[in-house]
Amino acid sequence: MDRLIDFMNHPYFITSMSRDPDEVSAGLDPKYPLTLFLALGIWLVYDRYQKAHNSPLPFEVTPPAAADPGWESLPIADASIESHLTNPDIMPPVALPGRRYITSFDPATGLHLQTVLADDEELIETKIRQAAHAQRYWKTTNFTQRRRVMRSLLKWLVDNQELCARVACRDTGKTLIDAALGEILTTCSKLEWLINRGEGALQPEKRGSNLMMFYKKSEVHYEPLGVVAGIVSWNYPLHNAWSPIIASIFAGNGVILKCSENVVWSTSWFVEAIQECLRVCGHDPELVQLVCCYPEQANALIQSPTIKHITFIGSDTVGRKVAMAATKHLTPVTLELGGKDPAIVLPKADIKKCAPLLLRGVYQNMGQNCIGIERILVHASLYDDLFDYFEDKVTKMRVGSVLARSPEGYISTVDGGAMINPDRFRGLEKVIFDAEEAGAQIVGGAKQYNHVYLENGYYFAPTVVGNVDPEMEIAKQEVFAPIALLIPYDKIEDAVRIANSTKYGLGASVWGPDRDLCMKVAKNLECGMVSINDFGVFYINQDLPFGGAKGSGYGRFGGPEGLRSLTNPKAVIRDRFWISTSIPKVLDYPVRSLHNSWEFSANLVHFLYGFGWRSRFAGLYNVIKLANK
Numbered sequence: 324m325d326r327l328i329d330f331m332n333h334p335y336f337i338t339s340m341s342r343d344p345d346e347v348s349a350g351l352d353p354k355y356p357l358t359l360f361l362a363l364g365i366w367l368v369y370d371r372y373q374k375a376h377n378s379p380l381p382f383e384v385t386p387p388a389a390a391d392p393g394w395e396s397l398p399i400a401d402a403s404i405e406s407h408l409t410n411p412d413i414m415p416p417v418a419l420p421g422r423r424y425i426t427s428f429d430p431a432t433g434l435h436l437q438t439v440l441a442d443d444e445e446l447i448e449t450k451i452r453q454a455a456h457a458q459r460y461w462k463t464t465n466f467t468q469r470r471r472v473m474r475s476l477l478k479w480l481v482d483n484q485e486l487c488a489r490v491a492c493r494d495t496g497k498t499l500i501d502a503a504l505g506e507i508l509t510t511c512s513k514l515e516w517l518i519n520r521g522e523g524a525l526q527p528e529k530r531g532s533n534l535m536m537f538y539k540k541s542e543v544h545y546e547p548l549g550v551v552a553g554i555v556s557w558n559y560p561l562h563n564a565w566s567p568i569i570a571s572i573f574a575g576n577g578v579i580l581k582c583s584e585n586v587v588w589s590t591s592w593f594v595e596a597i598q599e600c601l602r603v604c605g606h607d608p609e610l611v612q613l614v615c616c617y618p619e620q621a622n623a624l625i626q627s628p629t630i631k632h633i634t635f636i637g638s639d640t641v642g643r644k645v646a647m648a649a650t651k652h653l654t655p656v657t658l659e660l661g662g663k664d665p666a667i668v669l670p671k672a673d674i675k676k677c678a679p680l681l682l683r684g685v686y687q688n689m690g691q692n693c694i695g696i697e698r699i700l701v702h703a704s705l706y707d708d709l710f711d712y713f714e715d716k717v718t719k720m721r722v723g724s725v726l727a728r729s730p731e732g733y734i735s736t737v738d739g740g741a742m743i744n745p746d747r748f749r750g751l752e753k754v755i756f757d758a759e760e761a762g763a764q765i766v767g768g769a770k771q772y773n774h775v776y777l778e779n780g781y782y783f784a785p786t787v788v789g790n791v792d793p794e795m796e797i798a799k800q801e802v803f804a805p806i807a808l809l810i811p812y813d814k815i816e817d818a819v820r821i822a823n824s825t826k827y828g829l830g831a832s833v834w835g836p837d838r839d840l841c842m843k844v845a846k847n848l849e850c851g852m853v854s855i856n857d858f859g860v861f862y863i864n865q866d867l868p869f870g871g872a873k874g875s876g877y878g879r880f881g882g883p884e885g886l887r888s889l890t891n892p893k894a895v896i897r898d899r900f901w902i903s904t905s906i907p908k909v910l911d912y913p914v915r916s917l918h919n920s921w922e923f924s925a926n927l928v929h930f931l932y933g934f935g936w937r938s939r940f941a942g943l944y945n946v947i948k949l950a951n952k
């Protein structure tokens with residue numbers, strides 16, 4: 324109670340609640356706590372009402388057997404070669420002539436997960452039609468109903484987080500911690516944001532007016548677009564699928580998700596969960612559709628006249644193709660492409676404190692992270708300390724599978740998982756080798772890693788490349804791999820110049836004890852997002868927009884900007900009072916006098932925008948005089 328009284332004697336409280344400060348300081352008037360309790364009571368009733376109408380509904384999705392630790396199946400040496408399709412044991416139950424197959428496998432073990440028919444153009448068109456049909460009803464739902472879907476998803480995700488993490492691990496070979504940070508936390512944060520702030524971001528918004536339009540009320544209404552599409556990469560199969568889906572449906576749209584061929588198995592299950600949730604909440608699950616196809620068929624989606632917006636997450640090569648194909652029906656595109664994110668370690672930075680975060684920023688998800696730290700620009704005075712730290716940690720890193728048993732029958736603890744496939748291994752080995760030739764300092768495997776018992780897994784040894792020169796190829800291209808680059812610099816201006824020197828501009832981080840200096844450096848970076856003394860947290864606060872500058876793409880997802888980009892911001896202007904616009908006689912068709920009509924409009928401009936009250940007054944006088952001429 325003492326605290327409460329203290330609070331009530333606070334100057335703000337006194338000025339806002341009482342006319343006479345002496346009255347309060349003299350003794351506590353019983354009407355103040357009473358008001359407080361009354362407010363508390365109203366809030367409690369409101370909260371109960373909200374909860375009763377908005378409690379999460381439980382739903383279940385059958386857990387896939389392959390998500391179990393130690394699960395076994397046929398190993399496939401190289402699933403990208405279609406020769407395994409001659410094995411009748413792994414073929415899908417229905418085979419159709421002329422259709423291609425997509426095979427899913429666990430890249431950490433090489434175990435076969437499933438082989439399915441890839442969608443052809445006709446099936447893609449059918450799915451778009453079904454989503455469009457469901458959206459006709461869905462767009463009429465209110466935010467209470469949409470929030471209930473989000474709450475149900477959030478509860479299910481929290482209750483099933485381990486299962487979801489294991490499904491993601493099985494399909495991509497990542498570790499449970501990579502999944503916890505990049506899939507679960509991020510998705511919960513997005514759901515929470517939609518629940519708490521989504522409606523606010525989509526509320527009709529009042530806009531200002533001006534002298535000419537003083538009698539009008541102006542608003543922006545954020546209306547659903549119809550059916551939108553998300554074309555997403557494989558690195559976070561849960562988050563990359565759910566994030567565009569939940570934002571799209573919250574804004575009142577239907578959505579088609581096209582996932583990468585690499586993660587069809589897990590994405591199908593994650594999308595099934597959303598469909599099941601919609602069904603349990605009383606809505607049509609066809610609102611959300613998953614398309615699994617090869618790039619050759621993707622134009623059936625990108626160039627469909629029904630698709631009103633495309634969110635693309637992936638490489639810049641494919642992003643450009645999508646953006647070009649989308650011009651057929653002028654479909655707007657949000658492009659989230661690659662990055663070469665710099666971490667700038669300023670002089671006097673506390674290496675002990677920032678090094679563990681930098682390490683996670685580089686090796687999270689084995690570097691297969693669009694906002695992963697791709698370059699560490701470290702002041703020359705701190706270079707040795709940081710390099711030693713990385714050397715010590717990286718040489719001790721263990722890679723493997725969090726779901727496979729060793730020959731002795733146990734699952735070992737690992738720091739890093741597998742890579743999605745071996746396609747880029749030779750290229751990575753070459754850029755590291757070239758850097759070494761040019762004088763870089765290499766620690767760690769620097770090449771494909773052959774696991775002792777997971778011989779069919781695709782692993783790349785965690786590597787540190789020190790003394791990197793910004794002109795080296797490795798410092799320019801996005802490596803998307805477990806490779807830390809340490810670039811020493813002398814002057815802060817040099818660090819900013821190097822940071823800005825790649826074609827990308829996605830995220831960045833600045834590290835140092837002087838907050839003003841950090842802010843100054845952050846201001847000079849050409850990129851979409853910066854975190855200071857932290858890694859990637861601009862994505863954990865989902866109230867912020869996510870996206871890049873330069874070659875990292877355009878448009879934003881996340882935050883009000885992202886949610887609104889999935890809507891048609893319709894400008895609506897209407898009368899505020901009893902006055903409405905009428906055409907003065909002098910301008911009415913047929914115009915009777917060229918001179919008078921011109922003088923009238925010229926004087927109107929003087930009245931509205933003229934400088935000085937004389938000019939304005941003369942303008943008004945003439946407007947009145949000429950109006951009926």
Ligand SMILES: *[C@@H]1O[C@H](CO)[C@@H](O)[C@H](O)[C@H]1NC(C)=O
Pocket residue numbers: 465466467468
């Ligand atoms: C939202 O819609 C549901 C179902 O039509 C209705 O029961 C509920 O009262 C509506 N809520 C609000 C806040 O309009």
Ligand SMILES: *[C@@H]1O[C@H](CO)[C@@H](O)[C@H](O)[C@H]1NC(C)=O
Pocket residue numbers: 819820821823824846847848849
């Ligand atoms: C980024 O650095 C480059 C090179 O130093 C410079 O030309 C550019 O102006 C910088 N960008 C900003 C926003 O200051």
